Amino acid sequence: MMTSTNGSACTSNQHGKKNKCNQMLQRTWDYLEDGEAPGTPRTPRTSTTPGHEKCTFHHDLELDHKPPTREALIPEMSRSYRLLLGSLGENPDRQGLLKTPERAAKAMLFFTKGYDQNLEEVLNDAIFDEDHDEMVVVKDIEMFSMCEHHLVPFYGKVSIGYLPSGKVLGLSKLARIVEIFSRRLQVQERLTKQIAVAVLKAVQPNGVAVIIEGTHMCMVMRGVQKINSKTVTSTMLGVFRDDQRTREEFLKLALGN
Numbered sequence: 001m002m003t004s005t006n007g008s009a010c011t012s013n014q015h016g017k018k019n020k021c022n023q024m025l026q027r028t029w030d031y032l033e034d035g036e037a038p039g040t041p042r043t044p045r046t047s048t049t050p051g052h053e054k055c056t057f058h059h060d061l062e063l064d065h066k067p068p069t070r071e072a073l074i075p076e077m078s079r080s081y082r083l084l085l086g087s088l089g090e091n092p093d094r095q096g097l098l099k100t101p102e103r104a105a106k107a108m109l110f111f112t113k114g115y116d117q118n119l120e121e122v123l124n125d126a127i128f129d130e131d132h133d134e135m136v137v138v139k140d141i142e143m144f145s146m147c148e149h150h151l152v153p154f155y156g157k158v159s160i161g162y163l164p165s166g167k168v169l170g171l172s173k174l175a176r177i178v179e180i181f182s183r184r185l186q187v188q189e190r191l192t193k194q195i196a197v198a199v200l201k202a203v204q205p206n207g208v209a210v211i212i213e214g215t216h217m218c219m220v221m222r223g224v225q226k227i228n229s230k231t232v233t234s235t236m237l238g239v240f241r242d243d244q245r246t247r248e249e250f251l252k253l254a255l256g257n
């Protein structure tokens with residue numbers, strides 16, 4: 001993990017592109033104003049259950065806030081895994097498999113625990129006023145997610161950069177943002193964008209850049225079985241999108257050894 005300060009970092013002011021950057025950021029802000037959590041499907045909230053107003057998990061699933069906790073899902077999930085074992089021709093009552101449905105249910109809840117987190121709670125107000133307007137990069141953040149097409153893992157590393165505009169974010173919070181959105185059923189492209197938009201929402205910087213390098217087990221263990229293939233996705237917002245030098249500096253810092 002690193003924070004990089006480089007005297008040659010460019011800002012939107014230096015390159016006279018502030019208006020263009022602002023337009024880009026404004027479009028992203030318009031997008032944010034529609035949704036409570038970045039990337040959350042814009043479905044109408046149906047529940048008024050007190051205490052669950054910010055519950056993106058139930059929002060995502062369009063449930064009416066029942067059951068009240070994710071743990072309450074375990075019995076039904078366990079029953080589903082038991083059926084699955086039977087479908088595989090296994091005997092779910094044999095000694096080695098007796099607790100497997102419940103273990104599998106708990107594991108799946110862990111793999112998708114991001115549904116139960118929201119940005120505000122995770123940030124915990126660790127946003128600091130700071131007169132620092134040069135690039136901050138945290139690179140090689142480990143990421144584990146679940147492919148929404150095959151329900152198998154994809155994993156890799158995430159690098160995040162932003163150009164502060166009066167506020168900086170606690171460094172660990174960048175990694176926590178990765179956890180919120182990776183611990184869900186995902187596609188890599190959406191994950192990349194959600195992370196970038198969350199950083200934008202948190203500190204309203206002059207720009208955000210996110211790059212993810214992922215290995216998809218659905219392409220490794222099955223299907224096309226290409227064990228060395230890697231998928232690289234990026235999202236560039238604000239000055240990172242508009243200014244080539246800024247983008248190049250980020251890529252050098254994020255991808256360089």
Ligand SMILES: Nc1nc2c(ncn2[C@@H]2O[C@H](COP(=O)(O)OP(=O)(O)OP(=O)(O)O)[C@@H](O)[C@H]2O)c(=O)[nH]1
Nearest residue numbers: 147148149150186187188189216218219222223224
């Ligand atoms: N764009 C994108 N595609 C993904 C991601 N994860 C998995 N996929 C792809 O989703 C596609 C699903 O294709 P289908 O043809 O419906 O499913 P399939 O028969 O299992 O496909 P194969 O994997 O080619 O065997 C595959 O091409 C996967 O590689 C992701 O994060 N982003």
